[in-house]
Amino acid sequence: MYSLFHQRMNEHLKDIDVYEAGKPIELVVREFGVDPKDIVKLASNENPLGTSPKVAKVICEHANRAHMYPDDSMYALKEALSKKFLVEHENLIIGAGSDQVLSFISHLLLNSSKSILTSRVSFAMYDIYAAHHGAKVIKTPSYQHKADEFIPLIKKHSPSIVYLCTPNNPTGDAMDIDEVYKIIEATDSSTTLVVIDGAYMEYAQAKSNRYKIEPSKIIKKYPNVLYLGTFSKAYGLGGMRVGYGIAREDFIKALLKVRPPFNITTLSMAAAVEALNDTEFVEKTLLIHSQEISRYEEFAKEHNIKYIPSATNFITYLFEGERESDRLYEYMLKRGVIVRNLASYGMNALRITVGTKKQNERVFELLSKALN
Numbered sequence: 001m002y003s004l005f006h007q008r009m010n011e012h013l014k015d016i017d018v019y020e021a022g023k024p025i026e027l028v029v030r031e032f033g034v035d036p037k038d039i040v041k042l043a044s045n046e047n048p049l050g051t052s053p054k055v056a057k058v059i060c061e062h063a064n065r066a067h068m069y070p071d072d073s074m075y076a077l078k079e080a081l082s083k084k085f086l087v088e089h090e091n092l093i094i095g096a097g098s099d100q101v102l103s104f105i106s107h108l109l110l111n112s113s114k115s116i117l118t119s120r121v122s123f124a125m126y127d128i129y130a131a132h133h134g135a136k137v138i139k140t141p142s143y144q145h146k147a148d149e150f151i152p153l154i155k156k157h158s159p160s161i162v163y164l165c166t167p168n169n170p171t172g173d174a175m176d177i178d179e180v181y182k183i184i185e186a187t188d189s190s191t192t193l194v195v196i197d198g199a200y201m202e203y204a205q206a207k208s209n210r211y212k213i214e215p216s217k218i219i220k221k222y223p224n225v226l227y228l229g230t231f232s233k234a235y236g237l238g239g240m241r242v243g244y245g246i247a248r249e250d251f252i253k254a255l256l257k258v259r260p261p262f263n264i265t266t267l268s269m270a271a272a273v274e275a276l277n278d279t280e281f282v283e284k285t286l287l288i289h290s291q292e293i294s295r296y297e298e299f300a301k302e303h304n305i306k307y308i309p310s311a312t313n314f315i316t317y318l319f320e321g322e323r324e325s326d327r328l329y330e331y332m333l334k335r336g337v338i339v340r341n342l343a344s345y346g347m348n349a350l351r352i353t354v355g356t357k358k359q360n361e362r363v364f365e366l367l368s369k370a371l372n
């Protein structure tokens with residue numbers, strides 16, 4: 001049966017690898033016999049404080065509305081987002097995670113004669129969605145987002161989409177706003193869309209104003225920019241699947257053509273609205289994060305590990321010994337600590353989500369042992 005379908009499927013889809021999410025806890029329990037309560041999962045950049053209790057309460061309160069379709073205009077959520085970002089409802093599109101908004105953009109703009117441009121190491125889904133439509137993927141030489149590298153490639157290829165992931169996943173570095181503007185200025189708005197993926201922007205702007213991007217300003221100035229945000233990281237709602245895009249009204253109208261109806265759930269919408277209300281939870285998240293990430297920086301210095309200064313909720317440690325990231329990754333996995341090995345991105349590096357104090361101590365304990 002498989003070969004029958006394989007033969008018939010669209011040619012350009014045959015080579016796509018299935019997206020592999022961070023290793024689930026269940027697998028580590030099964031394979032290595034680690035007690036589930038001893039497992040520390042720091043591989044998917046989830047909020048270590050868990051779900052905000054206020055949001056959890058609202059989700060429960062909406063449980064008896066599960067038989068009804070959600071409000072497809074998503075009025076309550078658009079209202080809350082428009083207040084937060086000082087934009088109109090017409091500037092907003094909601095997705096089941098910002099991932100789904102990425103898929104809408106790709107669906108709308110890409111085909112086999114088009115291309116996208118990203119930095120060498122960036123969010124894997126940009127490439128995967130491009131592959132869905134047979135579009136070519138062009139990459140800059142280095143993992144950092146450098147205007148000097150982006151601009152010649154923009155001029156040469158006129159890509160349909162330029163992705164600026166700031167701060168960048170999986171490296172953690174953020175772009176100065178001036179660099180962002182430089183790149184946008186180099187694009188031709190009649191051929192190229194610039195997507196600014198701000199999945200970790202809450203962390204970046206808490207760190208420095210240099211990184212802060214205000215979607216309302218940027219879309220006022222440029223017709224060809226779409227800003228992406230998500231509730232999955234600082235807001236602690238990865239399991240609820242809510243993200244959003246902000247752009248000029250004409251582009252949002254075009255994107256709505258490829259949105260399926262009711263694309264987020266009644267519970268997700270209620271959760272996201274409450275998450276925006278509950279500013280205290282996000283503040284606490286950012287405060288604890290800033291304390292804990294400085295411990296990762298100290299640990300790195302003490303053990304002579306190079307790291308990329310991070311504007312996100314994870315930190316990327318860089319190693320030198322041959323296949324060192326593979327060795328450390330395996331060592332920790334067998335002992336129940338799940339992090340992300342960046343070997344598949346061509347980097348001898350580990351991406352570690354900053355966890356709770358206790359989780360981070362377990363990481364330090366294991367890494368110290370493995371390094372000595």
Ligand SMILES: *Cc1c(COP(=O)(O)O)cnc(C)c1O
Nearest residue numbers: 097098099123169199230232243
């Ligand atoms: C996590 C993440 C997203 C989107 O996540 P969703 O859960 O789909 O909203 C988008 N971009 C980057 C860079 C991310 O790390």
